[in-house]
Amino acid sequence: MISDLREKIIQSALLQFEEKGFHGVSVNEIVTSVGTSKGGFYHHFSAKDELLFVIHDIFISYVLEKATIAYQTYESPTKRLQLIIKEFVSVFDRYKPHISVFYQESIYLRPEYETLIKDKRDQFKRIVTDTIMEGKECKEFRQELSPDITGMAILGMVNWTYKWYKQSGTKTIEEIGDEFVDLILHSVLKVESLSSAIYQDLLIK
Amino acid sequence: MISDLREKIIQSALLQFEEKGFHGVSVNEIVTSVGTSKGGFYHHFSAKDELLFVIHDIFISYVLEKATIAYQTYESPTKRLQLIIKEFVSVFDRYKPHISVFYQESIYLRPEYETLIKDKRDQFKRIVTDTIMEGKECKEFRQELSPDITGMAILGMVNWTYKWYKQSGTKTIEEIGDEFVDLILHSVLKVESLSSAIYQDLLIK
DNA sequence: TCGAACAGACCAACTAGTCGGTCTCGTCAT
């Protein structure tokens, strides 16, 4: 059984960053919490913010991959949107700390790291807005929707979950995801598309 | 014309915190940027994080007041919800930096300050969830909604705006607010309530 | 003249990062 120090550092730092913020945790605290030393740390990371970058990248790469797959799985924008949301929400159980750090501490990434992350984040955004545009084009979605605002509204609604979701809560992340899908489909679908969505079990009840 | 140093410090620190984060700006940077000194700063604030608290409090107090008034203005949950959202969104033009700091830097508040802020934030949340519960009771809203999740979904959608809204963008904050109201009412209202909402000009088109 | 409003030198604590050194273990010539 090898004990991969690098992984241990990432895991421990992650939880501490989530709780106390990037600048609220010193390198010394990190290394003592995993039982290593400054030397051990800087053997694996060039700087403290490389660690921050790694945490960002793990999360956004995973989300982008899931969204890409969801997009390719269906042709119908309604089903695409539904799967993208469900996949994204389900990430919270596994990556809650990553997400918190991602949305709270990204200002502390140095520019070169920041652009790398921004690229992937923008790709993810595009998948959502493209789906909304296609939904309008094929007449499943309401024509008065603006893809940008609607896209950011959806992302905001889902992203915000990191501020309040607790795994110990009464609802599972899947139940929350179902309610989000229900709310979002009601807000974007035409009234006449709603009934067929109900028929396909995409909505609650 | 009196030059209120305290106000100048708050304004300057606010913009710097928004850009570089609470720990990304030192007290020295703050005082030199407003042309004063350590002595001047600590004459007005007991500690750096009191300044952070003041910024938090200005914003949340304002929002809470607006939401309370909006709640009291109407009897109908639909119109209440619509006004609460519109009022909240319109805050972004005036308080964008406060909001960014509020949602990014609150971990750095010491516990005593944190509870003060949390109280007001919870009051605000309650206004939203209560409105949703009342909307269900008077049969304007869909019965399958869960007030908690729906409330957090709405708050998330609106709050997230601070991550992407730019005053220089093509849409005004009022237009964005109208689109949010449109999306939210479509997602919470019963289909038969939608038509009367359109009649009352609450929805787009 | 007295106190509020500020100035700025100063301090102890802490910061990220460095660097010479040690320890472990696989490789390879003997």
Place this chain on the structure above:
DNA sequence: ATGACGAGACCGACTAGTTGGTCTGTTCGA
């Protein structure tokens, strides 16, 4: 088999600089 060798993993004292905060003044209006 064994000992020499070397490379990567890791250690921790150290440094140079920064941090929030204090303290002794000074200025200045009432």
